Amino acid sequence: MSLKHKVGIIGGGIVGSTAAFYLSQEPTIDVTLFDDGTGQASSAAAGIISPWLSQRRNKEWYFLAREGAKFYTQYMSDLSRIVDTQNIYHKTGTLLYKKTPKLLDKLESIAHKRLVDAPEIGDISHLSDKEINQLYPFITSRDDALFITGGAKIDGEQLINGIHSILKKNNQLIKTSVSKIEYMNHQWKVHTKHDILMFDSLILSVGAWLPQLLEPLHYHVDIRPQKGQLIEVQSNLSTGDLPVIMPVGESDIIPFYDGKILIGATHENDEGFNLTPDHTQLEHLKLMASDTINSLAELPITRHRVGTRAYTSDFLPFFGEVRDLKNLWVASGLGSSGLTTGPIIGKILVDWLLQKETNFDSYKAQPNNYIKPITWEEL
Numbered sequence: 001m002s003l004k005h006k007v008g009i010i011g012g013g014i015v016g017s018t019a020a021f022y023l024s025q026e027p028t029i030d031v032t033l034f035d036d037g038t039g040q041a042s043s044a045a046a047g048i049i050s051p052w053l054s055q056r057r058n059k060e061w062y063f064l065a066r067e068g069a070k071f072y073t074q075y076m077s078d079l080s081r082i083v084d085t086q087n088i089y090h091k092t093g094t095l096l097y098k099k100t101p102k103l104l105d106k107l108e109s110i111a112h113k114r115l116v117d118a119p120e121i122g123d124i125s126h127l128s129d130k131e132i133n134q135l136y137p138f139i140t141s142r143d144d145a146l147f148i149t150g151g152a153k154i155d156g157e158q159l160i161n162g163i164h165s166i167l168k169k170n171n172q173l174i175k176t177s178v179s180k181i182e183y184m185n186h187q188w189k190v191h192t193k194h195d196i197l198m199f200d201s202l203i204l205s206v207g208a209w210l211p212q213l214l215e216p217l218h219y220h221v222d223i224r225p226q227k228g229q230l231i232e233v234q235s236n237l238s239t240g241d242l243p244v245i246m247p248v249g250e251s252d253i254i255p256f257y258d259g260k261i262l263i264g265a266t267h268e269n270d271e272g273f274n275l276t277p278d279h280t281q282l283e284h285l286k287l288m289a290s291d292t293i294n295s296l297a298e299l300p301i302t303r304h305r306v307g308t309r310a311y312t313s314d315f316l317p318f319f320g321e322v323r324d325l326k327n328l329w330v331a332s333g334l335g336s337s338g339l340t341t342g343p344i345i346g347k348i349l350v351d352w353l354l355q356k357e358t359n360f361d362s363y364k365a366q367p368n369n370y371i372k373p374i375t376w377e378e379l
């Protein structure tokens with residue numbers, strides 16, 4: 001009989017897969033990841049890791065995003081023990097545009113202030129359109145931009161596939177949907193279509209789908225879905241070392257490998273869990289991006305991706321314990337920066353589960369602001 005602590009993780013996006021990876025390295029833990037993959041945000045995502053110049057004012061979010069971006073170096077080094085990370089993560093810098101020269105100056109001064117606590121930002125340069133043109137002749141925008149060398153890109157799809165393939169080999173991944181969870185005799189029962197499995201602890205990292213697992217246990221969950229779409233085009237540029245380009249608006253340009261360029265993404269609040277591509281929106285993304293690189297307008301869309309982001313009503317993520325639900329850990333609400341914060345959130349959940357201290361212990365009770373018991377009167 002196994003004396004190992006059995007941990008079930010439901011949801012194999014970036015949070016759940018990271019947690020599963022770290023737990024799979026622990027000799028005292030027996031981990032199983034459940035994932036049905038439908039609508040997953042992590043695999044659909046664009047992959048920009050560059051939180052320092054965000055003008056979001058919330059300090060908790062910024063601290064988490066900054067630490068999340070910093071954690072990537074350790075994360076990739078840890079992962080590289082079992083996954084080929086060569087084409088997954090690249091620090092090639094970020095080029096940022098703003099509506100007016102005044103706003104660009106403001107951004108530059110924010111960057112210099114934040115550099116003190118975030119040396120990961122790297123070198124900061126204000127580039128004129130001519131300087132940009134010398135470095136990247138295919139960029140046709142006539143505006144100045146800010147360049148930071150610390151910005152990075154991550155291929156969410158490759159990252160998830162890499163971790164899943166190792167877990168699958170070790171029989172630690174079940175590609176299925178969990179229909180129900182319940183707590184009985186000090187254990188969590190996980191119901192799938194074909195099985196009922198028992199665990200000592202559970203991590204729920206199901207993104208936008210958290211209400212569906214917690215409402216049957218009589219909890220309200222402050223999470224709503226947001227549809228995100230992006231496109232891929234194939235160029236003849238040598239894209240591997242190109243920076244991420246963030247023009248004004250929604251159409252960020254993320255050059256990947258072998259000429260592949262991602263453009264996105266949309267933020268659609270009224271579409272629920274709809275995963276149907278909207279070709280008008282997809283063409284619009286391309287059109288917007290071609291304001292910065294004219295030649296993009298001529299390239300056919302080779303692929304599109306659609307995913308569902310999870311949002312709380314105050315746009316902040318949460319992760320930690322739910323009061324009165326023993327040995328149950330949750331994370332959700334990562335919104336549009338979850339590739340940046342997801343790995344560190346997955347790692348912190350693992351540290352907490354292993355009863356280690358972290359710099360984030362004050363976040364532990366946060367889920368209770370978003371997950372509330374349904375009262376008798378409401379039933």
Ligand SMILES: Cc1cc2nc3c(=O)[nH]c(=O)nc-3n(C[C@H](O)[C@H](O)[C@H](O)COP(=O)(O)OP(=O)(O)OC[C@H]3O[C@@H](n4cnc5c(N)ncnc54)[C@H](O)[C@@H]3O)c2cc1C
Nearest residue numbers: 011013014036037041042047048178207228337338339340
């Ligand atoms: C188009 C797009 C572009 C983005 N671009 C960026 C970016 O540039 N930078 C950035 O930092 N972030 C970006 N994001 C945000 C980021 O992708 C997400 O915040 C993050 O991936 C969320 O990770 P997660 O693990 O919480 O959830 P998800 O990745 O959504 O994973 C949840 C998983 O749980 C599974 N699941 C749900 N219910 C069940 C169940 N009952 N049983 C089994 N499995 C279940 C789902 O199928 C899914 O696989 C983008 C998102 C989108 C959609």
